[in-house]
Amino acid sequence: xxxxVDVPALVEQARAGAPRAVxxxxxxxxxxxxxxxxxMAALMxxxxxxxxIGITGSPGAGKSTTTNMLVTQLRxxxxxxxxxAVDPSSPFSxxxxxxxxxxxxxxxxxxxxxxxxxxxxGHLGGLSWSTPQALRVLDAAGCDVIIxxxxxxxxxxxxxxxxxxxxxxxxxxxxxxxxxxxxxxxxEIGDVFVVNKADRDGADATVRDIRHMIAMSDRTxxxxxxxxxxxxxxxxxxxxxxxxxxxxEHAAWMTANGTLHRRRVARAVNEVxxxxxxxxxxxxxxxREGHRVEEQAAAVVxxxxxxYSAADRVLAALN
Amino acid sequence: xxxxVDVPALVEQARAGAPRAVxxxxxxxxxxxxxxxxxMAALMxxxxxxxxIGITGSPGAGKSTTTNMLVTQLRxxxxxxxxxAVDPSSPFSxxxxxxxxxxxxxxxxxxxxxxxxxxxxGHLGGLSWSTPQALRVLDAAGCDVIIxxxxxxxxxxxxxxxxxxxxxxxxxxxxxxxxxxxxxxxxEIGDVFVVNKADRDGADATVRDIRHMIAMSDRTxxxxxxxxxxxxxxxxxxxxxxxxxxxxEHAAWMTANGTLHRRRVARAVNEVxxxxxxxxxxxxxxxREGHRVEEQAAAVVxxxxxxYSAADRVLAALN
Numbered sequence: 001x002x003x004x005v006d007v008p009a010l011v012e013q014a015r016a017g018a019p020r021a022v023x024x025x026x027x028x029x030x031x032x033x034x035x036x037x038x039x040m041a042a043l044m045x046x047x048x049x050x051x052x053i054g055i056t057g058s059p060g061a062g063k064s065t066t067t068n069m070l071v072t073q074l075r076x077x078x079x080x081x082x083x084x085a086v087d088p089s090s091p092f093s094x095x096x097x098x099x100x101x102x103x104x105x106x107x108x109x110x111x112x113x114x115x116x117x118x119x120x121x122g123h124l125g126g127l128s129w130s131t132p133q134a135l136r137v138l139d140a141a142g143c144d145v146i147i148x149x150x151x152x153x154x155x156x157x158x159x160x161x162x163x164x165x166x167x168x169x170x171x172x173x174x175x176x177x178x179x180x181x182x183x184x185x186x187x188e189i190g191d192v193f194v195v196n197k198a199d200r201d202g203a204d205a206t207v208r209d210i211r212h213m214i215a216m217s218d219r220t221x222x223x224x225x226x227x228x229x230x231x232x233x234x235x236x237x238x239x240x241x242x243x244x245x246x247x248x249e250h251a252a253w254m255t256a257n258g259t260l261h262r263r264r265v266a267r268a269v270n271e272v273x274x275x276x277x278x279x280x281x282x283x284x285x286x287x288r289e290g291h292r293v294e295e296q297a298a299a300v301v302x303x304x305x306x307x308y309s310a311a312d313r314v315l316a317a318l319n
Numbered sequence: 320x321x322x323x324v325d326v327p328a329l330v331e332q333a334r335a336g337a338p339r340a341v342x343x344x345x346x347x348x349x350x351x352x353x354x355x356x357x358x359m360a361a362l363m364x365x366x367x368x369x370x371x372i373g374i375t376g377s378p379g380a381g382k383s384t385t386t387n388m389l390v391t392q393l394r395x396x397x398x399x400x401x402x403x404a405v406d407p408s409s410p411f412s413x414x415x416x417x418x419x420x421x422x423x424x425x426x427x428x429x430x431x432x433x434x435x436x437x438x439x440x441g442h443l444g445g446l447s448w449s450t451p452q453a454l455r456v457l458d459a460a461g462c463d464v465i466i467x468x469x470x471x472x473x474x475x476x477x478x479x480x481x482x483x484x485x486x487x488x489x490x491x492x493x494x495x496x497x498x499x500x501x502x503x504x505x506x507e508i509g510d511v512f513v514v515n516k517a518d519r520d521g522a523d524a525t526v527r528d529i530r531h532m533i534a535m536s537d538r539t540x541x542x543x544x545x546x547x548x549x550x551x552x553x554x555x556x557x558x559x560x561x562x563x564x565x566x567x568e569h570a571a572w573m574t575a576n577g578t579l580h581r582r583r584v585a586r587a588v589n590e591v592x593x594x595x596x597x598x599x600x601x602x603x604x605x606x607r608e609g610h611r612v613e614e615q616a617a618a619v620v621x622x623x624x625x626x627y628s629a630a631d632r633v634l635a636a637l638n
Contacts, residue, residue, distance in 0.1 A: 041625040048622060129626070261620065268616030268626065273603060275630035276637070280599055284592060297587035301580065303367060306360040307451070307587065311594035318595070319638045 005035040011042040014141045017080075019114060022141045026116050029133040032278075040133060046140040050082070051251050053147045054164025056189075061170040062196040063149050065234040071107050073240035074145050081107075082138035082146040085117040086131055114138055128274035131163055132267060145247075162270060165263060166191045166250045168243070171210065173202035187213055190227050192246045198231035198239070207231060225253055283318050292317055324354040330361040333460045336399075338433060341460045345435050348452040351597075359452060365459035369401070370570050372466045373483025375508075380489040381515040382468050384553040390426050392559035393464050400426075401457035401465040404436040405450055433457055447593035450482055451586060464566075481589060484582060485510045485569045487562070490529065492521035506532055509546050511565045517550035517558070526550060544572055602637050611636055 005028065013021035025043075028036055053070075055063055067083055074081045107113040118134055131148070138146045148163055169190030187210075195206050210229045219226060228246045232239030254260035287293050296310035324347065332340035344362075347355055372389070374382055386402055393400045426432040437453055450467070457465045467482055488509030506529075514525050529548045538545060547565045551558030573579035606612050615629035 037627040044622050044625045264620040265616045268619040269612050271626050272616050272629045275626055276633050293588050297584045297591050300587040301583040303363050306363045307590050307594055308356040310591045314595050
């Protein structure tokens with residue numbers, strides 16, 4: 001049994017910036033709690049303010065140190081910051097939080113910073129609706145900026161681009177990163193490119209590489225955002241101000257020409273569709289429990305009907 | 320545009336055993352052709368006869384040579400045989416057919432054997448409904464036995480168990496296969512265990528291992544099928560008769576006690592649910608095309624509604 005949830009009180013506390021209330025709301029998201037519908041409706045009026053930054057890059061590129069650097073820089077400017085580390089590959093949830101607290105040691109005790117890890121808990125397509133919901137919690141809690149970092153591998157770079165207003169692609173000097181990025185489709189998703197560990201040999205060459213790839217791409221067309229390529233040494237907090245300036249510039253550009261609204265609508269399309277599919281799966285589960293699907297399946301096996309007609313009847317029962 | 324399909328003629332030809340008609344029907348399945356509904360309805364009365372054998376095992380265990388041996392054995396007994404090689408990892412379809420024809424060279428020109436490869440073509444959940452449909456085509460074409468072999472990796476062992484009436488788990492001597500099998504859950508899905516390449520050292524030890532694992536499991540409970548553990552050298556066609564005898568015995572046991580019907584109903588449940596989800600995805604795609612989801616998503620972004628209410632409206636429009 002789930003504990004009863006006093007949604008209005010929790011939302012009020014979260015809006016006032018109480019970390020426990022924020023954490024509890026994100027836990028509700030993570031566990032697909034039945035109160036979520038009420039939670040989201042209550043949060044809605046207080047959302048739309050936060051600038052959502054996605055940060056992606058290969059393992060070892062320094063995603064966590066870069067996040068740490070950006071948080072430092074944003075805090076200096078008096079911004080309230082949320083950090084959401086999403087791990088699509090992990091079945092574990094909140095547990096990773098501790099690791100993050102240690103990793104993000106500089107900011108763990110700062111009341112102006114919310115740090116949270118979230119796992120998919122294995123529910124299919126779960127991150128498609130749960131990540132936007134967690135972002136909504138942090139947004140309503142007054143975050144000016146939310147940094148989303150994926151920990152997992154694979155498709156996550158592309159997925160993070162779908163979740164964020166602005167996507168930072170993180171690279172390190174060498175390894176023919178320009179070519180790699182082009183191949184991986186990363187060139188297409190980056191709004192700001194950051195060559196981290198820029199005190200290493202080859203940093204300038206990598207910057208030139210990426211600038212060249214951008215110059216050769218369709219991103220130079222009129223009316224399109226031409227992504228800046230910046231250098232940082234995140235471990236020494238070098239270059240953070242320039243990255244934050246670029247993020248602000250991108251946000252202003254997107255707001256002025258309607259790109260921000262379009263991106264957010266596209267994001268909401270994914271969220272709404274994921275909720276629809278989750279609801280349909282749940283209804284199908286209920287039908288299965290009640291042996292309604294089984295009855296139709298038996299009719300197929302006994303050749304009293306065909307699978308499409310059986311599916312039609314299940315569909316009708318879903319409604 | 321799809322070519323128009325004369326379904327009654329195709330079904331008639333397939334029932335008469337025309338390989339081209341069978342191949343064409345399976346191609347319709349693979350491409351999710353709109354005529355499939357009519358095809359399946361027309362096939363239904365002629366199905367339910369074939370014994371579906373799943374064959375699974377790690378790469379290198381000799382799945383293809385074992386299939387070849389079983390086909391030889393079954394042909395000697397005058398049985399009509401279908402072979403369906405399913406590759407969930409491949410985006411390619413019929414192309415693999417050629418490879419199979421070569422691989423199954425012994426039987427490529429035998430009119431009593433249908434051999435076909437099928438890929439998922441990347442449609443999500445596609446194999447869940449397309450594999451049962453391809454089996455239905457081969458069944459209606461008069462196959463007495465259909466052997467389903469998965470080429471892919473990962474979850475496919477468990478999935479093949481869901482597709483077949485009888486599942487053969489193929490092992491090779493050595494490598495602590497007994498333990499491996501128990502860990503992989505393979506012990507649970509095997510109806511017949513076959514230690515192939517039994518001319519190698521350690522074959523008897525592997526047989527003992529597996530028998531021991533079975534003896535320790537709940538599969539010795541009264542009323543349960545106790546899986547035999549057999550030795551083969553498939554490349555030399557040795558042991559095929561014993562495997563076919565075990566398959567027949569399992570089929571007779573399942574028919575007598577109702578297990579066959581129960582398994583087939585469980586399989587049809589998966590098929591019907593997969594068809595329902597495919598239909599819902601398709602309707603959602605139509606709604607997206609018509610900007611219905613986008614309208615709702617825009618309302619969420621503009622805080623005129625919440626995501627759950629938006630999902631409710633999309634759900635209502637789906638019906």
